[in-house]
Amino acid sequence: MVEEKVMTSEATVSSDKFAGAIALDGTKTIEVQEDKKEKLGFFARKKKEKKKEASQMLEWKKDWWKALLCLAPCLIILGIFTFYPIIKTFIVSFFPSYNYLRDTFGSFGFDSYVKVLTDDVFWRAMFNTVIMVVVSVPLSILIALLITVLLNSIKKLQGVYQVIFFLPYVTNGMAFGLVFSTIFSPMDYGLVNTIINALGGSSVAWTGTAEMIPYWAGIVVITIYAIWNGLAFKILVFLGGLQAIDKQYYQAAQVDATPKGRVFTKITVPLLSPMILYITITSLMGAFKSYSSVVALFGEDMGNAQDETFITAVGYIYKYFNQVTTSSRGATLLSQASAAALILFVFILIITFVQMWANKKKVHY
Amino acid sequence: MEVKLVNLTKVFSKKEGDVVAVDHINIDIPSGKLVGLLGPSGCGKSTTLYMIAGLHRPTEGQIFFGENEVSKYPPEKRGIGLVFQNYALYPHLTVEQNITFPLENQKMKKAEAKAKAYEYAKIVGIEGLLNRKPGQLSGGQQQRVAIARALVKQPDVLLLDEPLSNLDARLRLQTREEIKRIQRETGVTTIFVTHDQEEAMSISDEIVVMNFGVVHQIGIPQEVYNEPVDMFVAKFLGTPPINIFDGIFDGRSTRLYGQTMKLAYDRSKLLESGKTFKGLIPETMKITENGPYEVIVDKVENFTEEIKAEVNTEVAVEEGKEEVVVEEKTPITEDIKKMKLYFHRNGHEEIYSANFPCNDSIKVGDTIHLSFKTEVNVGVRPENIVVDPKGPISVYVDQVEYIGRDKTMIFKFGKEETKTFKAIIPSDLDVHVGDTININFKRFFIFDKEGVRLI
Known part of the structure; x- marks a missing residue:
């Protein structure tokens, strides 16, 4: 395994050099492109190259092998760390008795899928995940939109407010978690509990020992965490989009005596729709993949050690994957984890397609 | 609805200092008329429009819609x-x-709104495009939609900001007639802003010519064209633009580039206006018995002026055996008796003063005659230049451009001159490059050096 890794990196380096050499050998245009490439990121560089090659179809036919060589470093890395694991996951999920250590497949079958789909824990994980998606995604987008519009309409100290809202984006996750745990401390001195006590209620165990946390409280904390966590980026994207909208639309609306609410729903939202679609899809995927936030809030067991109250879909996959080396049934668990991953993948795929289709009519580009 | 702008002013405060975009303008726009605000870019016309719309807040002054101050x-x-x-x-x-x-x-x-939308879509001629998106329409169609949207709520005043500038030349011609038709059909008071004089002239009932935030002239397009109040208006209207000749007016006739032009104009008007005093050339001022300017002396101040000069004298110098003539400079001073006269023109208030050589016979209260020359600009529109063998001005033909219906002759005063002028002449007139021909002016304006119209 280690040997393989070293070999890979060597191959990458040598092909990189090779790509450079080709560029030097090549025509002037390629050299110019080399300069440009310096400024772009690694992946953007590759993309640009692809585009350029595509635009020169005639030359492309002659120089396809040059193109391939230029793309090689990227392709090799992607192949080893992305494509190969995806394909392997797909294959392994259909071989219930796949042995991880010996790399033997055994017989083909759908047992892993049956096991996953009949597992109560899997359905709990899916339920939790769907709740997080359904509650946190629309809520966070709506809140981000409102904050953005307010932020944009403020004239004085706009820069200061922008900095305040963007700060979480550059803040360390640990600092973030510490602040959060103080706000939602299960003790009476926690910020939220202080407020509840002041209003005459009794303290709620928001975080801490899993057995003590009521289910709804856990979901509330996760949702608020998810909204807060993603807010800065969403505001950043929306603010960019909002400032690109021609001011004359608003002047025209003003002349036509359009009420503020209608300006928001009939002008701002439709004109921001490409941004909203982008944010919706990315945050949907993000919500489906939520795992680290749950671990951060409720520990590695994702709730109670027996029933994993707050387990998520990705959490479920990791749980089985982690048990591969520790459990006696290790091999079959890897197949099960793979099956669960594929089910989640199909789920996200379907939802994204539905979303794209539904938005086709609504999104104005 | 009549629109009235009273002392309207807009000052934009910037870091580099205040910019006065609109400077105390007063405009009355009669009800139901189509009025064009015309001027070069940056003249304040769009700012004025946005102030009428309410999108800009005036720094000073009022806007009235009918009786209401808005x-x-x-x-x-x-x-x-x-x-x-x-x-x-x-x-x-x-x-x-x-x-x-x-x-x-x-x-x-909803149903009512739809019916109304259809009604106005029909007026602007886009009733067949109601289900399209703006991106699927041509520029001209988009503009009609914009007009329909502005008209549908039956406004008292319709404002158009550079309505034709985003259209191509052919569409522009068509659309400007369309705008005129729509305005006439709906009878709504319309104000539009443009930098294109042809556009403004062709469809406006009245035009307002502006520059640097100041209104130069308001009037019916043909009137403004025929009788511009100053050189800016004269230059801004008309294509090809008006020719401006440098001239000198001596109280009797105007000379253009050394050629005397005896033109049929009412000289007394020019003399009476008194504006010729503004551009006078001091060195040319003389007291003569038959001078054209009659003034009354208010005060005489005698003084002496010391003039220092150097006089060259030839001195014979002996150099060895030969005599050589050497030039030598001798400074001399001479006292010249002069007088400063304060005078005014009969029936006018303004008092002028000038220095003259001393003349004891002139006393306070005397009527004297003056003559002097004034620098003027003579503006002649290209279509008002005629080729006339008996014409007073002889010019050199530099170039001839054929347009079809008529042709443009580009000429200058003498072959070596660099400044060229344009004349529109009939296409059947035989004029060749290199000819020297005589021309005459059918109509012309005389402006003083500051651009104020004299006649």
Whole structure:
């Protein structure tokens, strides 16, 4: 395994050099492109190259092998760390008795899928995940939109407010978690509990020992965490989009005596729709993949050690994957984890397609 | 609805200092008329329009719609329709939704709004495009949608910001007639802004010529063209632009580049206006018995002026055996007796003063005759230049451009001159490059050096 890794990196380096050499050998245009490439990121560089090659179809036919060589470093890395694991996951999920250590497949079958789909824990994980998606995604987008519009309409100290809202984006996750745990401390001195006590209620165990946390409280904390966590980026994207909208639309609306609410729903939202679609899809995927936030809030067991109250879909996959080396049934668990991953993948795929289709009519580009 | 602008001023405060975009302008726009605000870019015409719309707050002055002062009202309370330069149609709404948008704001019922939208779509001629999105329309169609959207709520005043600038030349001709037709059909008071004089002249009932935030002239287009109040207006209107010749007026006739032009104009008017005093050339001022300017002396001040000069004298110097003539400079001073006269013209208040050589016979209260020369600009529109063998001015033909219906002759005063002028002459007239021909002016204006019209 280690040997393989070293070999890979060597191959990458040598092909990189090779790509450079080709560029030097090549025509002037390629050299110019080399300069440009310096400024772009690694992946953007590759993309640009692809585009350029595509635009020169005639030359492309002659120089396809040059193109391939230029793309090689990227392709090799992607192949080893992305494509190969995806394909392997797909294959392994259909071989219930796949042995991880010996790399033997055994017989083909759908047992892993049956096991996953009949597992109560899997359905709990899916339920939790769907709740997080359904509650946190629309809520966070709506809140981000409102904050953005307010932020944009403020004239004085706009820069200061922008900095305040963007700060979480550059803040360390640990600092973030510490602040959060103080706000939602299960003790009476926690910020939220202080407020509840002041209003005459009794303290709620928001975080801490899993057995003590009521289910709804856990979901509330996760949702608020998810909204807060993603807010800065969403505001950043929306603010960019909002400032690109021609001011004359608003002047025209003003002349036509359009009420503020209608300006928001009939002008701002439709004109921001490409941004909203982008944010919706990315945050949907993000919500489906939520795992680290749950671990951060409720520990590695994702709730109670027996029933994993707050387990998520990705959490479920990791749980089985982690048990591969520790459990006696290790091999079959890897197949099960793979099956669960594929089910989640199909789920996200379907939802994204539905979303794209539904938005086709609504999104104005 | 009559629109009245009183002392309207807009000052933009910037870091580098205040910029006066509109400077105390007064305009009366009669009800139901189409009025064009015309001027070069940066003249304050768009700022004026946006102040009428309420999108800019005036620094000073008032805006009246009829009897109401609307200066303090926000745009939505003024009852205006505004068509933006780039139309500002909502790209995500269909043409119909765009037109009904202002009506829905007024909580009008859907069916009613649709019927109204159709009515106005028909007026502007886009009833077949109601289900399209703005992106699927041509520039001209988009503009009609924008006009329909502005008109549908039946505004008292319709404002158009550079309505034709985003259209190509052919469409522009067509659309400007269309705008005129729509305005006439709806009878709405319309104010539009343009930098294109041809556009403004062709469709406006009245034009307002502006520059540097100041109104130069307001009037019916043909009148403004025929009788510009100053050189700016004369230069701004007309293509090809008016020719401006440097001339010198000596009280009797005007000379152009050394050629005397005896032109049939009422010289007494020019003399009477007194404006010729402004551009006078001091060295040319003389007291003569038959001078054209009659003035009354108010005060005489005698003084002596010391003139220092050097006189060259030839001195014979002995150099060895030969005599050589050497030039030597000798400084001399001479006292010249002079007088400063203060005088005024009969029936005028202004008092002028000038220095003259001493003349004891002139006393306070005397009527004397003066003559002097004044620098003037003579403006002649290209179509008012005629080729006339007996014409007073002889010019050199530099170039001839054929247009079809007529041709443009480019000429200058003498072959070596660099400054060229344009004349539009009939195409059948035989004129060749290199000819020297005589021309005459059918109509011309005389402006002083500051651009103020004299006659």
